[in-house]
Amino acid sequence: MTTIANYLVNLLHLPGWVSAWFVALMAALVIFGFMMGVVLVLIWLLRKIFGFMQIRLGPMMHGPQGIFQTPADALKLLAKEDVIPDRADKWVFVIAPLVVFVPAYMVYVVIPFGEGSRFIAKDLNIGILYIAAISSMAVIGIIMAGWASENKYSLLGALRGAAQLVSYEVPMALAFMGPVILAGSLSMQSIVKAQTGGFWHWHFLQPWGLGLLGFLLMITAALAETNQVPFDLPEAESELVAGYNTEYSGMKFGLFFMAEFANTFTLCAITTTLFLGGWHSPFPHFLDGGWWSLLWFLGKSGFLVFVFMWIRATYPRVRVDQLMEFAWKGLIPVGLFYLIAVAFFAVVV
Amino acid sequence: MSETLQQLAFYTDAAMIVFAALMVVTLRNIFHCALFLALGFFGIAGIFVMLHAEFLAGVQVMIYVGAIAVLVLFAIMLTRGVTGQDMKQTNKQSPVAGAIALLFVVFLLKLMAGARFATSTVAPVKDSTAFLGQLLVTRYVLPFEVASIVLLMAMVGALLLAKEKEDE
Numbered sequence: 132m133t134t135i136a137n138y139l140v141n142l143l144h145l146p147g148w149v150s151a152w153f154v155a156l157m158a159a160l161v162i163f164g165f166m167m168g169v170v171l172v173l174i175w176l177l178r179k180i181f182g183f184m185q186i187r188l189g190p191m192m193h194g195p196q197g198i199f200q201t202p203a204d205a206l207k208l209l210a211k212e213d214v215i216p217d218r219a220d221k222w223v224f225v226i227a228p229l230v231v232f233v234p235a236y237m238v239y240v241v242i243p244f245g246e247g248s249r250f251i252a253k254d255l256n257i258g259i260l261y262i263a264a265i266s267s268m269a270v271i272g273i274i275m276a277g278w279a280s281e282n283k284y285s286l287l288g289a290l291r292g293a294a295q296l297v298s299y300e301v302p303m304a305l306a307f308m309g310p311v312i313l314a315g316s317l318s319m320q321s322i323v324k325a326q327t328g329g330f331w332h333w334h335f336l337q338p339w340g341l342g343l344l345g346f347l348l349m350i351t352a353a354l355a356e357t358n359q360v361p362f363d364l365p366e367a368e369s370e371l372v373a374g375y376n377t378e379y380s381g382m383k384f385g386l387f388f389m390a391e392f393a394n395t396f397t398l399c400a401i402t403t404t405l406f407l408g409g410w411h412s413p414f415p416h417f418l419d420g421g422w423w424s425l426l427w428f429l430g431k432s433g434f435l436v437f438v439f440m441w442i443r444a445t446y447p448r449v450r451v452d453q454l455m456e457f458a459w460k461g462l463i464p465v466g467l468f469y470l471i472a473v474a475f476f477a478v479v480v
Numbered sequence: 481m482s483e484t485l486q487q488l489a490f491y492t493d494a495a496m497i498v499f500a501a502l503m504v505v506t507l508r509n510i511f512h513c514a515l516f517l518a519l520g521f522f523g524i525a526g527i528f529v530m531l532h533a534e535f536l537a538g539v540q541v542m543i544y545v546g547a548i549a550v551l552v553l554f555a556i557m558l559t560r561g562v563t564g565q566d567m568k569q570t571n572k573q574s575p576v577a578g579a580i581a582l583l584f585v586v587f588l589l590k591l592m593a594g595a596r597f598a599t600s601t602v603a604p605v606k607d608s609t610a611f612l613g614q615l616l617v618t619r620y621v622l623p624f625e626v627a628s629i630v631l632l633m634a635m636v637g638a639l640l641l642a643k644e645k646e647d648e
Binding site: 223255256261263265267274277278289290294297316317 | 509512518534535537538539540542550557558607609
């Protein structure tokens with residue numbers, strides 16, 4: 132991509148910074164396209180896997196195995212009338228979906244899809260901190276949506292959602308810290324490189340099997356952060372209609388929906404990067420590096436997405452008080468123990 | 481990035497921060513004020529990025545936007561009395577306060593006109609995050625620990641205040 136940009140710059144006699152901006156713009160577009168693709172595929176997969184697990188077929192009508200069902204739904208959402216409730220706070224109501232969607236998109240900047248700089252938009256040296264910071268902004272969007280709707284179900288859903296997201300950010304940040312200590316860096320590519328040399332070097336087993344604790348912590352917190360069963364209280368349809376997005380229709384609802392599915396994939400990708408060796412192959416020198424790395428990365432993330440859906444199809448929902456207690460009295464002490472244990476092994480052993 | 485672009489980025493960001501700050505103190509809907517407060521915090525993270533302090537920028541967004549602003553919004557949503565109501569942000573003392581503030585602005589401007597802003601010729605550190613971490617646990621370990629003890633005390637105090645009284 133840099134070569135194309137340089138060629139264009141030379142051809143048209145443009146100043147040097149245009150090339151850098153061109154590359155950045157192209158990267159942004161590629162990521163956006165990828166994100167849309169991921170969302171469409173995930174929604175279809177979710178329906179098919181749910182169908183399979185509940186012994187039914189799932190979408191079958193449009194295309195082979197109903198593969199065109201999601202594009203059709205997306206078109207329907209685009210064409211739908213965009214209703215803003217009469218008593219809603221218009222500006223806040225309109226901006227809220229964007230505040231939820233944009234962080235979900237921005238996080239993709241630092242995800243290392245493969246080896247080298249061509250599979251990552253920008254390897255920031257604060258990589259994982261950037262992810263934690265950017266994704267914490269989405270909470271504001273949820274609160275805005277719930278408040279601006281002037282609807283008690285929306286408000287309750289937003290309160291629950293915000294409380295849940297804020298609580299589960301803490302164990303997730305603690306789970307982030309283990310791989311960061313082991314790799315000695317916050318950069319995503321450095322964390323992947325620290326796991327070179329076969330699956331027994333991956334952080335979910337390092338050091339001495341302790342990583343498993345961090346890995347489970349990460350998975351649990353990720354389920355809660357994406358509002359998935361058993362932690363889907365913000366949108367518990369039997370209690371809250373649909374939660375904070377009750378009043379939203381058309382593409383504004385679509386943005387919430389896309390952000391949620393994009394986040395599911397992002398969190399699986401982050402878990403892969405931190406604990407499952409990122410784009411490394413499970414065996415040293417076996418199809419490692421180059422374009423294979425992309426395949427390994429997508430394969431591992433895809434498998435995690437499947438596990439998430441599996442959990443989602445299996446468990447019932449927890450209660451609000453159980454949810455909060457589980458985070459503050461269960462996960463956070465475990466996370467602190469994990470952090471101290473990893474630090475101990477990193478310094479002493 | 482060239483000099484002009486850097487300046488453009490700075491002035492855009494600075495204008496955004498000032499606008500957000502003005503909105504925080506003038507808007508009548510307290511929920512909107514809190515949202516603009518979050519925008520202002522976010523703008524300040526941009527200033528940190530321009531100063532090559534990436535770690536501070538990340539922490540600024542995580543703590544101020546992701547935690548403090550959320551807490552403020554939460555508090556507003558839970559207090560039914562103020563949500564959605566128009567509130568005056570001024571009282572009858574505003575002329576006096578305004579005059580004093582104006583005087584302070586004149587004072588600051590006078591100071592700034594005479595001040596010399598020293599700029600370092602040393603190139604910015606390449607990886608300021610690692611450097612910062614090292615300094616925090618070696619040279620500045622005492623202030624770092626004192627800060628954490630202060631925070632711990634604040635936390636215990638908050639728990640004590642929020643605890644339900646048993647024998648009343």
